[in-house]
Amino acid sequence: MSGDILLTPGPTPLPPQVREALGRPIIHHRTSQYRSLFRRVLQRMQAVMQTAQPVVCLTSSGTGAMEASVVNLLSPGDEAIVVLGGKFGERWQEVCAAYGIRAAPVPVAYGEAVDPERAASILRAHPKAKAMFATLCETSTGGVPDIQALAAVTRASRAVLVVDAISGLLADECQTDAWGVDVLVTGSQKGLMLPPGLAFLSLSERAWALVNEAKTPRFYTDLRGYRKALADDDTPFTSAVSLVVALDEALTLILQEGVPKVLQRCGLMAQATRSGVEAMGLRLFAQRPSNGVTAIRVPEGIDGKSLAKLMYDRSHVMIAGGQGEMAGKVVRIAHMGHIGPGDILAGLAALEGALVALGHEVAAGTGVQAARAMLESIVHSP
Amino acid sequence: MSGDILLTPGPTPLPPQVREALGRPIIHHRTSQYRSLFRRVLQRMQAVMQTAQPVVCLTSSGTGAMEASVVNLLSPGDEAIVVLGGKFGERWQEVCAAYGIRAAPVPVAYGEAVDPERAASILRAHPKAKAMFATLCETSTGGVPDIQALAAVTRASRAVLVVDAISGLLADECQTDAWGVDVLVTGSQKGLMLPPGLAFLSLSERAWALVNEAKTPRFYTDLRGYRKALADDDTPFTSAVSLVVALDEALTLILQEGVPKVLQRCGLMAQATRSGVEAMGLRLFAQRPSNGVTAIRVPEGIDGKSLAKLMYDRSHVMIAGGQGEMAGKVVRIAHMGHIGPGDILAGLAALEGALVALGHEVAAGTGVQAARAMLESIVHSP
Numbered sequence: 005m006s007g008d009i010l011l012t013p014g015p016t017p018l019p020p021q022v023r024e025a026l027g028r029p030i031i032h033h034r035t036s037q038y039r040s041l042f043r044r045v046l047q048r049m050q051a052v053m054q055t056a057q058p059v060v061c062l063t064s065s066g067t068g069a070m071e072a073s074v075v076n077l078l079s080p081g082d083e084a085i086v087v088l089g090g091k092f093g094e095r096w097q098e099v100c101a102a103y104g105i106r107a108a109p110v111p112v113a114y115g116e117a118v119d120p121e122r123a124a125s126i127l128r129a130h131p132k133a134k135a136m137f138a139t140l141c142e143t144s145t146g147g148v149p150d151i152q153a154l155a156a157v158t159r160a161s162r163a164v165l166v167v168d169a170i171s172g173l174l175a176d177e178c179q180t181d182a183w184g185v186d187v188l189v190t191g192s193q194k195g196l197m198l199p200p201g202l203a204f205l206s207l208s209e210r211a212w213a214l215v216n217e218a219k220t221p222r223f224y225t226d227l228r229g230y231r232k233a234l235a236d237d238d239t240p241f242t243s244a245v246s247l248v249v250a251l252d253e254a255l256t257l258i259l260q261e262g263v264p265k266v267l268q269r270c271g272l273m274a275q276a277t278r279s280g281v282e283a284m285g286l287r288l289f290a291q292r293p294s295n296g297v298t299a300i301r302v303p304e305g306i307d308g309k310s311l312a313k314l315m316y317d318r319s320h321v322m323i324a325g326g327q328g329e330m331a332g333k334v335v336r337i338a339h340m341g342h343i344g345p346g347d348i349l350a351g352l353a354a355l356e357g358a359l360v361a362l363g364h365e366v367a368a369g370t371g372v373q374a375a376r377a378m379l380e381s382i383v384h385s386p
Numbered sequence: 387m388s389g390d391i392l393l394t395p396g397p398t399p400l401p402p403q404v405r406e407a408l409g410r411p412i413i414h415h416r417t418s419q420y421r422s423l424f425r426r427v428l429q430r431m432q433a434v435m436q437t438a439q440p441v442v443c444l445t446s447s448g449t450g451a452m453e454a455s456v457v458n459l460l461s462p463g464d465e466a467i468v469v470l471g472g473k474f475g476e477r478w479q480e481v482c483a484a485y486g487i488r489a490a491p492v493p494v495a496y497g498e499a500v501d502p503e504r505a506a507s508i509l510r511a512h513p514k515a516k517a518m519f520a521t522l523c524e525t526s527t528g529g530v531p532d533i534q535a536l537a538a539v540t541r542a543s544r545a546v547l548v549v550d551a552i553s554g555l556l557a558d559e560c561q562t563d564a565w566g567v568d569v570l571v572t573g574s575q576k577g578l579m580l581p582p583g584l585a586f587l588s589l590s591e592r593a594w595a596l597v598n599e600a601k602t603p604r605f606y607t608d609l610r611g612y613r614k615a616l617a618d619d620d621t622p623f624t625s626a627v628s629l630v631v632a633l634d635e636a637l638t639l640i641l642q643e644g645v646p647k648v649l650q651r652c653g654l655m656a657q658a659t660r661s662g663v664e665a666m667g668l669r670l671f672a673q674r675p676s677n678g679v680t681a682i683r684v685p686e687g688i689d690g691k692s693l694a695k696l697m698y699d700r701s702h703v704m705i706a707g708g709q710g711e712m713a714g715k716v717v718r719i720a721h722m723g724h725i726g727p728g729d730i731l732a733g734l735a736a737l738e739g740a741l742v743a744l745g746h747e748v749a750a751g752t753g754v755q756a757a758r759a760m761l762e763s764i765v766h767s768p
Contacts, residue, residue, distance in 0.1 A: 008411070008413075010411075010412065010413075010414060012414050014624065015412045015413075015414060015415070015624075015627055016412075017411065017412065018411060018412050023409040023410070023411070024409060026408040026409050026628060027405040027406060027408050027409030028405070029390075029392075029399065029400060029405070030392070030397045030398075030399065030400050030575075030581055031390075031392075031397075032392060032394050032397060032704055033397070033582075034706075035704070063445070063446055063447050063450070063582065063583055064445055064446050064450065064606065065445050065606075065623040065624045065625075065626075066623075066624070067605075067606055067623040067624075068445070068446065068450075068606045068623075071605050071606045080603075098605070099605050102603050102604065102605040102608070103603045103605070104603060191624075193412075193624065193627075199412055199626060199627055199628035199629070200415075200445065200624045200625065200626050200627055201445055201583045201626030201628075201629060220603075221462075221484050221485045221486060221602075221603075222484065223449075223453050223480070223481050223484040223485070224446065224447075224449050224450045224453045224607075225606075226484070241447040241448075241449040241450075242396065242397075242447045242448070242449075242573075242575065242582045243447075243582065244447075244581060244582050244583030244626065244629075245397055245575075245581055245582055246408060246581035246583070247581070247583060247626075322414055322417070324416075
């Protein structure tokens with residue numbers, strides 16, 4: 005509904021410039037006009053993804069690009085390592101299983117941070133593993149593993165590191181090339197401030213070498229075709245043109261602010277959210293919390309689903325509940341993309357109201373007050 | 387550019403109601419508001435696809451749904467039949483090859499109509515074939531095979547009939563259930579008047595039975611997951627929400643006019659285009675021409691690419707050139723979706739102007755005149 009405040013970790017709110025672009029007359033994709041726009045978009049995606057490698061654009065959800073990583077890098081029977089710890093780590097495991105990849109798990113309890121040394125020892129125990137799959141921001145727990153350490157560990161092996169940055173990009177730092185992340189996967193509906201429907205991958209030279217060797221059958225997600233088409237600023241199959249046109253506007257906003265400043269702003273918003281939540285006497289779920297989404301333990305005796313529903317019904321603020329095993333146990337507030345300081349204050353105020361209505365004691369205004377001081381230091385950006 | 391007339395066979399122009407919907411604030415997809423919209427959209431897609439079977443919605447180009455048909459119906463080593471005759475018939479062959487399906491071709495010369503008896507004899511020669519793949523409108527040649535006859539032929543075998551109606555839907559008649567088409571595949575950017583990014587499939591009971599048997603590995607396109615999610619009016623992975631919201635508006639326009647009337651209008655637009663083209667002394671490419679797109683043989687000594695470019699440069703009318711083998715030899719004018727009678731007149735006028743500029747003799751106004759009489763009988767619709 006119009007007037008709603010959307011604090012969900014994807015889709016995230018759209019800036020007016022993006023909405024305007026989405027509503028423009030459609031343009032044809034086999035034209036020089038579109039090709040030059042597409043080239044500009046992919047070049048600017050390199051800056052956002054912190055890589056000098058070419059960026060491939062798929063018309064799919066983020067999961068389509070996760071699948072593209074698995075089927076383009078590996079062959080049936082290959083070994084790989086999967087870092088668990090939430091619904092999206094488990095998704096890597098499911099994709100591997102679907103394609104006959106023998107994926108050894110790095111077990112991580114929900115909310116806990118992976119121990120890079122544990123990952124290293126599992127890598128050593130599987131010297132034939134060709135890839136390690138990890139998640140920059142595990143949206144389901146609000147946790148962020150130490151990707152830099154995982155990259156260091158992977159570089160000591162023959163495996164490439166593949167990172168799902170679908171909800172982490174532009175919120176949690178990931179220095180793709182500098183850290184040695186071989187494949188970065190992302191989607192459009194989070195930090196990029198677009199509707200869902202586009203997914204992106206960047207691949208290192210080592211990863212491209214695997215693409216040429218991999219025997220897993222593939223067609224729509226065959227990255228060889230996408231790389232070939234890049235020479236003509238094209239895609240092998242029709243792109244989601246209106247989303248690409250809108251992405252051009254979103255990238256202008258992002259690069260005008262600058263990637264470091266976007267990350268810093270998200271970091272401050274996250275800190276403010278965490279302070280607010282803790283001031284209300286609530287506990288964070290993740291040991292190493294994300295700057296894109298905060299997962300909050302729901303107090304004993306309260307159901308997270310009812311809490312989120314009440315926040316929406318009373319205040320028109322929409323947050324996310326828990327997924328899978330964590331349904332009812334956590335609620336999640338996003339602070340990425342176009343979500344602004346005022347949205348966070350509204351979210352904390354609505355949270356307080358709903359908690360009180362459910363009989364949980366909260367000292368009036370404590371959460372909002374704790375957050376506000378921090379938020380005031382943010383110069384308002386796109 | 388604003389003011390351009392787009393006569394390309396996808397993407398096709400967007401109605402204002404669709405553009406307005408695309409530019410709305412994004413809504414979250416795991417809400418009752420979105421679920422009820424999604425349910426309504428899929429129910430109305432059944433009417434448009436002329437089937438009582440559930441409709442599955444993928445976030446992908448049309449090719450993603452073509453791949454979904456192959457990987458969900460067949461196992462590596464299975465036999466199938468592929469009806470050729472253009473770039474998109476050949477795409478079925480390429481997808482089958484990628485997944486280890488032994489696809490026997492029904493050879494069809496470009497522009498010619500498939501002989502259903504030929505298809506029948508190839509089916510008889512491959513009694514183990516589990517599927518026959520065909521194309522409702524072969525966009526590359528502007529040709530339409532007799533799908534009703536192919537369906538009759540297929541029903542006399544154990545094979546299911548899979549039809550790519552990506553550019554044919556809502557332009558060329560396809561009575562999915564009545565004729566016995568088992569799987570109908572379509573995309574958003576043609577008769578549905580949306581940007582590209584969504585694809586749809588409907589499957590008969592016989593086809594769903596194959597889905598449960600097929601051994602080809604799949605994940606993002608695994609139709610079992612989509613069917614399960616339908617029970618909750620949901621999808622296994624995040625949908626392209628803004629396109630689904632816009633589709634709701636497009637379907638209102640289509641169903642207000644009524645599917646038979648949309649087909650009739652496209653038929654008249656096609657007849658008018660063909661009359662205009664022939665009045666100018668040009669020849670059609672397809673033996674059995676589509677009501678969605680007209681392919682025109684470019685006169686001797688003229689390059690089709692230059693012709694299309696000149697039409698755009700002089701008149702801001704964009705038509706499509708030839709694809710693959712037919713580059714330069716044909717040009718293609720679409721008359722599906724939101725393309726109106728005035729657009730067709732502009733297209734014919736621009737075509738005449740460009741032909742004359744390239745030194746081809748055309749009696750002034752003949753094409754426009756021939757088309758106009760026919761177009762005047764169309765009551766203007768969405």
